[in-house]
Amino acid sequence: MPVDNVNSNPTSGIILSTIKSSFSSPTCWLLDSGATNHICFSKQSFHDLTTIKNSFVTLPNGSRIPIEGIGSVYLFPKLILTNVFYIPTFTFSLISLSELLYAHSLRIIFFDNSFIIQDKLFSLIIGKGESHNGLYILHTDSMQFNTVSFKFHCNSVSLDIWHHRLGHLSHDSFVTLNNKYNLISSRVPHFPCRVCPLEK
Template identity: 30%
Template sequence: MAKLNGNAGEEFTVLLAHHDISSQQDVWYLDSGESNHMCGKKEFFAELKDGPYGSVSLGDSSKLPVEGKGKIKIIQKDGRKEYISDTYYIPGMKSNILSIGQLLQKGYIIHMEDMFLTLRNARRKLIARVQMSKNRMFPLKLNTKIGSCNISVMEDESWKWHLRFGHLHFNGLKLLSSGGMVRGLPQIEATRQVCEGCVLGKQARLSFPVGDTWRAKAPLQMVHTDICGPLDPMSYGGNRYFITFIDDFSRKT
């Protein structure tokens, strides 16, 4: 049992469990007793804002400071990216914690049945299905995208100005700085780190194939269908989904 002491003196109940695989830093524990996500590995954060944000009081009366708050990028098996936002950075914390209450507040859907916990995002996409362990915990091993490079980006003044000027190259920033053309712009130092946004922005998709595509020769020979939803807010009749059927020959819907 522990307490999270905020800046305003508010206390939140925190349960910190010690278990047989607590040394695995990429394992997260889903817990309904936590008020916030917590992580002890700084390199897991894609973005991190320095604190302080209070401290965590452990059962042995010792305290661990909450030194930052940010978001962690995870990569799912199908390659999709998700972010664990508003996560506290607590150096020295051995167990990474996912707050079930915080996930519900963010719109995630959690279902527990037959010794399994199922986690879906707000679009009802399956994120994880976790089996309960022998000590009645729900350990979830995440493919955490190490974000140490991004942390240095956020802390480096040169990188901050690179982002503020819409990813302007560093030679251009140095020219603005040395010429005194921007009030408040500090001396800019070039860096060898690669900006992920710049790399993606310079990439191009393959062009559409040249030539006619196949078209239907008679009605109902080919029908295009699509489903849309869930819609928020729902319709007047209480519906959240609709489906369309388009005949390729007549283009009638």
């Protein structure tokens, strides 16, 4: 789907007739490996939105659909999509994989019937979705449950294990990291490490 009068490369052509109505939800996003721009049909999904004129998406059949705006969409706390096209005449929303990976330090791991989105630095799972008839679908309304599950799993890991996993990180640095990612639920005490004194 080429884009006219917008600083962008052509986006891929998903045939509109193949997209089922079950995907026409503001919380449902389709991952597109060929698209170069994110597209959202729901105005309520935007955190901020700027109106634009005289810009279009050209469909595979040659018809042109106007782009009515561009803005940011908060999918969930740790993932914000920017430069998202607002196209209300679409009946589904697209996530451009190339744009997603270019703009964020993420990895996406695909399985037979699902996928996960991870933060590269700490391997935090910040989203996951499912495969349906060859389409990979992200449901943003399921992210709250996934986040709680992940934090519960992390709370079972001891401070000593985190210290070793993070390359014998100093106490102050670990406190800073724990305040941001809640690796352990309790206060971070000072504790002896037999390896750290040997490295000084």
